[in-house]
Amino acid sequence: MPAMSRVWLLLACVACTAPATAELEDDGPDGKEDGGSSSRFVEVDPSHTNAAFRKYIHRALDKLEANDTEIAALTLLSIKAGHIRIDELADLTCKDFERVRKDLPNLALEPADRDRLHDRDKEVATAIAGEIDGYMWSNRIYVSRGQSAQSLAATFVHETNHVINQSDVGYYTDLPTSGLIHEYRAFHAERMFDPSAYEGVDLVDYVLTEYDLDRTKVKPSVLANPLTPHLLPDEDAWTERRVQDDPVEPIDCDPLRPVGQDGLEVRRVNRAP
Numbered sequence: 001m002p003a004m005s006r007v008w009l010l011l012a013c014v015a016c017t018a019p020a021t022a023e024l025e026d027d028g029p030d031g032k033e034d035g036g037s038s039s040r041f042v043e044v045d046p047s048h049t050n051a052a053f054r055k056y057i058h059r060a061l062d063k064l065e066a067n068d069t070e071i072a073a074l075t076l077l078s079i080k081a082g083h084i085r086i087d088e089l090a091d092l093t094c095k096d097f098e099r100v101r102k103d104l105p106n107l108a109l110e111p112a113d114r115d116r117l118h119d120r121d122k123e124v125a126t127a128i129a130g131e132i133d134g135y136m137w138s139n140r141i142y143v144s145r146g147q148s149a150q151s152l153a154a155t156f157v158h159e160t161n162h163v164i165n166q167s168d169v170g171y172y173t174d175l176p177t178s179g180l181i182h183e184y185r186a187f188h189a190e191r192m193f194d195p196s197a198y199e200g201v202d203l204v205d206y207v208l209t210e211y212d213l214d215r216t217k218v219k220p221s222v223l224a225n226p227l228t229p230h231l232l233p234d235e236d237a238w239t240e241r242r243v244q245d246d247p248v249e250p251i252d253c254d255p256l257r258p259v260g261q262d263g264l265e266v267r268r269v270n271r272a273p
């Protein structure tokens with residue numbers, strides 16, 4: 001089990017499943033573009049796709065399919081229905097890249113670095129993946145390459161829970177209490193999917209520590225009972241969440257235009273409880 005590392009990102013999250021094993025595959029010189037598609041998930045940017053990426057996602061979806069919990073089945077259904085859109089960090093939309101860039105100041109990325117995400121040397125993509133293994137905004141979930149199938153499946157469960165609860169908005173409303181509420185729930189969802197990853201872990205302590213949340217400033221009633229709806233991405237949750245009403249953002253934009261910082265989800269790489 002790797003050592004914990006303090007998370008410095010504003011809304012950082014640690015991956016809670018087994019350490020990732022390398023599953024990097026060669027996308028070929030042209031990056032993620034072969035014109036194909038998957039019937040099992042919707043990509044944020046379908047114009048950039050290839051068989052290796054789809055296979056990478058499919059392996060995680062297979063893990064969800066093989067899991068006999070209700071939350072795994074509903075997460076899988078949510079992905080297949082397109083309630084969630086998936087892509088890799090190298091395919092961040094312009095605005096999402098700006099959000100990530102500003103949340104990772106230590107990388108000193110420039111707006112123009114988005115154009116380098118698909119460079120053959122993978123310098124920019126590797127730098128970002130060295131910091132985070134996932135990111136969400138609205139119903140878009142971006143993941144790093146190279147995660148184990150089980151870890152990626154758990155990431156989907158965790159991030160889907162954030163999407164149905166619109167954590168990109170609610171996380172900041174009443175910190176640190178709101179942060180604990182949103183992360184505790186997402187980790188609880190992961191634990192439902194893979195209890196073995198959380199054996200002996202006090203989830204409240206875990207979230208408070210990893211998110212650097214001050215226990216003394218969290219509402220005592222929430223500390224005592226942190227779990228709130230919605231837990232399952234079922235039909236009722238999606239009826240209420242209405243992701244179709246979220247602002248539509250273009251894939252490309254003017255990177256110099258400011259973007260909001262009020263809500264994002266970042267997960268650290270290769271950390272287990």
Ligand SMILES: [Zn+2]
Nearest residue numbers: 013183186265
């Ligand atoms: Zn989270």
